[in-house]
Amino acid sequence: MSSKDGYYIPHRATWPWVGTVGLAIMLAGFANVLNDSPIGKPMMIIGFATVIIMMVGWFTLQAIESESGMYNAQVSISYRLGMMWFIFSEVMFFAVFFGTLYYIRDLSVDWLGGVGDGPGRSTNMLWEGYQSTWPTNGPGNVGGDYEPMGAFGLPLLNTLILLSSGVTVTWAHWGMIIKDRQQLIRGLIATVVLGFLFVFFQGLEYHEAYSEMGLTLGSGVYGSTFFMLTGFHGLHVTIGAIMLTVVLFRSWKGHFTADNHFVFEAAAWYWHFVDVVWLGLFVFVYLF
Amino acid sequence: MSAVTSAHDEHDDHGPKKGFMRWLTTTNHKDIGTMYLVFALVMFFVGGAMALVIRAELFEPGLQFVNPQFFNSMTTMHALIMIFGAVMPAFAGFANWMIPMMIGAPDMALPRMNNMSFWLLVAGGVLLFSTLFMEGGAPAAGWTMYPPLVLQTGNSLPFAIFSIHLLGVSSIMAAINIVATIFNMRAPGMGLMKMPMFVWTWLITGFLLIAVMPVFAGAVTMLLTDRFFETSFFDAAGGGDPVLYQHIFWFFGHPEVYILILPTFGLASTIIPVFARKPLFGYHSMVYATIVIAFLSFVVWAHHMFTVGMPIAGELFFMYATMLVAVPTGVKVFNWIATMWKGAMTFETPMLFTVAFVVLFTLGGFSGLMLAIAPADFQYHDSYFIVAHFHYVLVPGTVFMIIAGTYYWLPKWTGHRYNEKLAKVHFWMSTISVNVLFFPQHFLGLAGMPRRIPDYAVQFAEFNMISSVGGFLFGFSQLIFLYIIIKTIRGGEKATGEVWEGAKKHGLEWTLPSPVPYHTFETPPKIK
Numbered sequence: 001m002s003s004k005d006g007y008y009i010p011h012r013a014t015w016p017w018v019g020t021v022g023l024a025i026m027l028a029g030f031a032n033v034l035n036d037s038p039i040g041k042p043m044m045i046i047g048f049a050t051v052i053i054m055m056v057g058w059f060t061l062q063a064i065e066s067e068s069g070m071y072n073a074q075v076s077i078s079y080r081l082g083m084m085w086f087i088f089s090e091v092m093f094f095a096v097f098f099g100t101l102y103y104i105r106d107l108s109v110d111w112l113g114g115v116g117d118g119p120g121r122s123t124n125m126l127w128e129g130y131q132s133t134w135p136t137n138g139p140g141n142v143g144g145d146y147e148p149m150g151a152f153g154l155p156l157l158n159t160l161i162l163l164s165s166g167v168t169v170t171w172a173h174w175g176m177i178i179k180d181r182q183q184l185i186r187g188l189i190a191t192v193v194l195g196f197l198f199v200f201f202q203g204l205e206y207h208e209a210y211s212e213m214g215l216t217l218g219s220g221v222y223g224s225t226f227f228m229l230t231g232f233h234g235l236h237v238t239i240g241a242i243m244l245t246v247v248l249f250r251s252w253k254g255h256f257t258a259d260n261h262f263v264f265e266a267a268a269w270y271w272h273f274v275d276v277v278w279l280g281l282f283v284f285v286y287l288f
Numbered sequence: 289m290s291a292v293t294s295a296h297d298e299h300d301d302h303g304p305k306k307g308f309m310r311w312l313t314t315t316n317h318k319d320i321g322t323m324y325l326v327f328a329l330v331m332f333f334v335g336g337a338m339a340l341v342i343r344a345e346l347f348e349p350g351l352q353f354v355n356p357q358f359f360n361s362m363t364t365m366h367a368l369i370m371i372f373g374a375v376m377p378a379f380a381g382f383a384n385w386m387i388p389m390m391i392g393a394p395d396m397a398l399p400r401m402n403n404m405s406f407w408l409l410v411a412g413g414v415l416l417f418s419t420l421f422m423e424g425g426a427p428a429a430g431w432t433m434y435p436p437l438v439l440q441t442g443n444s445l446p447f448a449i450f451s452i453h454l455l456g457v458s459s460i461m462a463a464i465n466i467v468a469t470i471f472n473m474r475a476p477g478m479g480l481m482k483m484p485m486f487v488w489t490w491l492i493t494g495f496l497l498i499a500v501m502p503v504f505a506g507a508v509t510m511l512l513t514d515r516f517f518e519t520s521f522f523d524a525a526g527g528g529d530p531v532l533y534q535h536i537f538w539f540f541g542h543p544e545v546y547i548l549i550l551p552t553f554g555l556a557s558t559i560i561p562v563f564a565r566k567p568l569f570g571y572h573s574m575v576y577a578t579i580v581i582a583f584l585s586f587v588v589w590a591h592h593m594f595t596v597g598m599p600i601a602g603e604l605f606f607m608y609a610t611m612l613v614a615v616p617t618g619v620k621v622f623n624w625i626a627t628m629w630k631g632a633m634t635f636e637t638p639m640l641f642t643v644a645f646v647v648l649f650t651l652g653g654f655s656g657l658m659l660a661i662a663p664a665d666f667q668y669h670d671s672y673f674i675v676a677h678f679h680y681v682l683v684p685g686t687v688f689m690i691i692a693g694t695y696y697w698l699p700k701w702t703g704h705r706y707n708e709k710l711a712k713v714h715f716w717m718s719t720i721s722v723n724v725l726f727f728p729q730h731f732l733g734l735a736g737m738p739r740r741i742p743d744y745a746v747q748f749a750e751f752n753m754i755s756s757v758g759g760f761l762f763g764f765s766q767l768i769f770l771y772i773i774i775k776t777i778r779g780g781e782k783a784t785g786e787v788w789e790g791a792k793k794h795g796l797e798w799t800l801p802s803p804v805p806y807h808t809f810e811t812p813p814k815i816k
Contacts, residue, residue: 007473009395012313016404024411027454028418031446034516058400074472078397081468089460089498096506096536100521108529116599127524140525143518218518221527228513228521 008070015058022050059246066263067255076262083266087273090236094277097232101225101284105134109221112139137220147213149226151286154205158198159282162237165194166275169244169268179258181251188248191271195241202234229285233277240274243267312407315399316806317384320406322701324381325694327409329770331373332687336763338366343725343759345742346752359742360428365420367431371548372455373413375682378690379551380405380462383490386697387466389797389804390484392475392813397468405461412454419444419451430740432541433508435522435533439515446516449508456501463497466490475796477815481575484795485568488575489554492582496543496550499586504540507533531596538589546585548682550578552649552689553620556642559696560624562794563639564631570623577616577623584613594665603662610660614653621650636788637711641692644719645685652680655730670740673733679726683762684719691718691769698776699783703803706776710768717765724758 026047032040065071071079110116113132127139135148149155172187174180206227209215217227247267250256256264311323341362345353354362384402388395396402419426424442427433438445470491474483483491510533513519520526522533553574561568568574590598590606598606624646633639655677659665668674699705728751733739737748744752783802791798800808 013315013400013403017407020407020411027450034446035443077472078468085464089502093502096503136527138525138527142526221520224519
């Protein structure tokens with residue numbers, strides 16, 4: 001039967017449960033590592049490898065099905081909805097850490113320094129003489145002396161890199177639409193390179209923070225929020241760059257058409273989302 | 289021309305394969321729905337057994353059966369299992385089974401992801417259970433896991449946190465799938481405002497899940513890094529704030545409790561019209577009330593922390609916002625009553641449970657209003673009054689409707705009618721014992737008995753004893769439920785397609801034969 005006329009419903013799925021087993025083993029392994037148990041590391045490696053195998057297998061299956069025309073317009077809408085809501089869940093995940101930063105900077109550090117103290121408020125009694133400032137590593141000088149990360153230099157360079165990658169991915173999309181394979185592939189290569197370049201510079205920045213500035217994950221709440229926000233963002237840039245790499249390889253192999261390239265769009269949406277998060281980070285973590 | 293395509297080498301239109309591989313690899317919404325429901329039923333008994341450990345220990349003052357650490361593990365695990373293992377999977381099971389049939393879809397929108405969301409739930413459950421056997425015991429700081437107490441948990445902490453991550457991913461996947469199904473898979477002609485109420489409430493619930501499960505994941509991730517990676521999010525010495533955790537947790541936690549109740553509302557709005565033989569009163573206002581409740585759920589979180597030391601403006605805002613919730617909820621309760629008004633009512637078991645739900649849930653809602661009043665809450669906070677309150681909305685509320693939904697659709701799923709007489713015994717046993725169990729806890733709380741305590745002052749002895757007797761009665765009454773379900777699956781009087789008199793008018797699922805064929809609505813039905 002031709003697939004154009006029906007909603008494709010797969011029967012018998014292997015990869016979902018393989019992925020589940022892999023994830024479970026990987027996380028159980030990580031928990032064992034945290035508990036200093038020797039079986040942790042091998043478990044983590046086996047679990048991670050299983051997850052990678054699942055991803056390769058599942059992506060390949062989807063690519064084959066998509067190229068053989070099994071997904072009609074309605075299936076494509078399901079995928080789009082899925083990706084949109086997934087990105088929404090990611091937005092909420094980052095909202096937690098932005099909210100944390102806001103609460104700490106604008107409310108709780110001030111309270112810790114005695115702002116708003118009145119009869120019955122005892123905060124500053126516990127940490128007498130603590131002056132609330134930002135950045136801070138708290139009244140306990142947790143993690144020792146450190147230097148906060150400036151906005152100009154590597155972070156500004158990374159902002160430019162990520163913004164340009166937003167342009168190149170759109171240029172690639174134009175290539176897809178006007179059926180210019182060359183432009184599509186060149187645009188994607190540029191985007192992927194810029195993406196990994198961003199990750200590389202972030203690694204450099206972290207290295208500098210740890211080795212020269214005394215700024216670590218343990219540098220009180222400034223270090224915690226700084227590394228948590230930028231670290232999760234960097235992880236998402238990596239994920240987005242991997243997605244785009246997959247899209248690049250598929251474009252190379254001649255996959256996608258002007259009106260059937262959901263995966264490209266999904267990766268591009270994700271890339272723009274990561275971009276917007278970075279702008280938020282640049283303003284609230286680095287600049288102010 | 290078929291409206292559904294399958295891969296060329298697959299021909300299971302004649303029915304599913306047999307054995308374990310059928311269930312492991314299935315992408316069929318009915319199979320996955322069944323697995324969710326069976327999982328939920330098992331967890332319901334496991335979590336219930338833990339509740340009985342708690343009630344046994346509290347039967348008399350003093351320490352009799354378990355040590356305090358294990359007692360605290362029981363309260364923590366009971367809550368986590370009931371919320372994430374029993375109630376949410378039960379609703380996911382109903383959603384999987386019924387939503388495609390209610391909207392005339394061939395299956396869920398993303399069938400492979402559907403399989404993964406179920407198995408991730410199992411994986412998360414396994415990780416959570418493994419903590420019971422670890423050095424330092426299972427998590428014992430309460431299901432809310434407040435720091436700094438929770439950071440003292442032994443080896444089980446990272447396992448509990450990762451199990452929450454897995455359960456969260458599972459819920460988000462299930463929710464995305466359900467939302468995509470509802471938006472994209474409706475039969476032609478079924479506009480949004482023609483959808484059954486159960487579908488509507490699940491759409492809103494799905495949105496809530498996608499919005500807040502990542503928030504919970506973020507909160508527990510910060511617990512993990514505070515414990516193992518030297519961060520100071522919740523440590524004042526490093527400039528953090530333990531109260532921050534409570535804010536984040538309840539920003540998740542309050543929408544979460546609505547995730548547990550909104551599908552319940554949908555079930556009540558589904559069942560009452562059938563047995564009152566009238567259309568649902570005020571369909572549009574029901575939809576809008578659900579949306580308003582979902583919106584309000586995001587702006588009331590701090591009523592869980594009135595005593596933590598918030599600025600007075602915060603106390604006032606969260607107090608009034610919380611009271612506002614009573615308005616849309618009231619709309620719903622009055623609509624249910626108006627639907628029953630002058631209806632040709634009959635009281636089969638699903639309806640009995642639903643009527644009990646309307647009454648007893650409202651009672652739980654009233655004690656919620658008492659708790660919403662900030663100055664009064666200073667007295668009730670962390671007492672048995674709050675335990676009584678949320679158990680009234682969750683047990684004779686949510687759990688009763690899960691039971692009602694099971695009786696309502698069991699003939700459709702299995703093709704057999706259940707034993708009505710025995711089911712009515714189950715209803716009366718449950719309804720009487722649940723009140724014996726939870727009503728005295730109001731008095732205990734008002735008299736000052738704190739929650740999460742294995743021992744108590746002698747003055748609380750009588751009411752605790754009554755409550756424990758009710759608890760054991762309620763727990764063992766559920767064995768009747770289990771017996772009825774097993775009997776009905778294995779055989780019994782054949783059910784017609786319509787099952788309930790006149791049900792065809794109330795939903796597409798009743799136009800199908802009972803038991804439902806493995807594949808349904810491969811060609812979308814026509815909606816008038």
